[in-house]
Amino acid sequence: MRTCDPSQCPICKGTAKRFRKGNFDAxxxxxxxxxxxxxxxxxxxxxxxxxxxxxxxxxxSGWLRENQGYEITSYNADGLKNINPISYSERADRLLRKIGKVTSFAGEEVKIDSSWISSAWCAHEKEMRSLLNFLSESDLVVVNGPLPEYQTVVVRPNGWMRIDDLSKVGSAGDQGFVAMWFDQSMSEAYAVAISKAIADAGYRPHRVDNREHNGKIDDEIVSEIRKSRFVVADFSGHRGGVYYEAGFAKCLGIEVFWTCREDYFKELHFDIRQYNCIEWKMNELDEFRQRLRFRIESVLGQGPVKK
Ligand SMILES: [Zn+2]
Structure with a gap:
């Protein structure tokens, strides 16, 4: 391992920095x-x-971009190699959303950036440029400038309308948003049970990152919850953010599946116990995976994502 180049990303082999994570072997x-x-x-x-x-x-790389702070372990590394691919038009939508995000006012020309490659799940710059051409031919953006390195892009009115549509409630019909405690003790449960249960049921698990909320909910979290077909809210650790995210989803009429580890179950807020919360144990993660999967399938049916 010591011979492994620390300035190289272990996934994409690009330039990266690497730090020891506290006292953990990670x-x-x-x-x-x-x-x-x-x-x-x-x-x-x-x-x-x-x-x-x-x-x-x-x-x-695209998936990691959307799930910042994810921890790759020997349990979930396999899953990372076998991520369900997304279609060409989904890649184009992601690129358009990214351009919208970095544009500060309508009509602004923004410089084309190679970091958009992972935002759009592209293999390289060439593929990203092919998506840009597609967006331009679909009248969603205008690409300006003669040489690639001087090129800028402007979102057109049709593009803004498309971005609005993409952020409507339930627009990512295959996405299951996971609201949970970001603690080392939860990584295995996420990797082995929660994310697998969602994928088994035919949906795409999505977890934003491990930022603490500090009472203020992040715009990205709000927009991801809005788009999701459902939310899995795990109350282990009783994090304020999880209560907030579950409440927000409920408020939008998005289905919420409630789960909690046994050692935190007793302190669960009474309102949540009403919701038929799945109580799970660390040494029975397989059972947890099955139960969550059946719960999702019995309420929403099999999702569109093929394994
Ligand atoms: Zn990388």
Missing amino acids: YVVICDRCGDFGITDTALVNIRGEYFSEREIANA
Whole structure:
């Protein structure tokens, strides 16, 4: 492991920085393309020997971008290699949303940025530019400038309307948003049970990152919850953010599935116990996975994502 280049991202092989994560046997990686994520020592060794195709790297890197702060362990590294691919039009939508996000006023020309490659789950700059052409031919953006390095892009009115549509409630019909405590003790439950249950039921798990809320809910979280088909809210640790996110989803009429680890179950707020909360145990994660999967399928049916 010591010979492994610390300035190289273990996923995309691009430029990255790596730091020891406190006293844990893990690193924090900050990569230009994948953003920031954690990786345990064992996962680092396993991944190094593993072959990721160009498309698998694009998917893993795009997925990590959307799930900042995710910790790659030897339990979930396999899942990262087998992320469900997204379609061409979904990549184009992500690119358009990214351009919208970095535009500060309608009509502003923004410089085309190579960091958009992972925002749009692209394999390389060439693919990102092909998506830009597609957006331009669909009358959603205008690309200006003669040479690639001087090029800028402007979102057109149709593009803004498309961005609005994409942020409507339930617009990402295959997404299951996960609201939970970001604690080391929860990583395995997320990797082995929660994210797998959502994928087994035919949906795409989505967890934003591990920022603390400080009483203020993040715009990105709000927009991701709005788009989601449902929310899985896990109350272990009784984090304020989880109560807030579940309440927000409920308020929008989005289905919420309630779960809690046994040692926190007793202190669960009475209102939530009413909701038939799944109580789970650390040593029975397989059972938790099954129960959550059946709960999702019995309320919403099988989702559209094929495994
Ligand atoms: Zn990377």
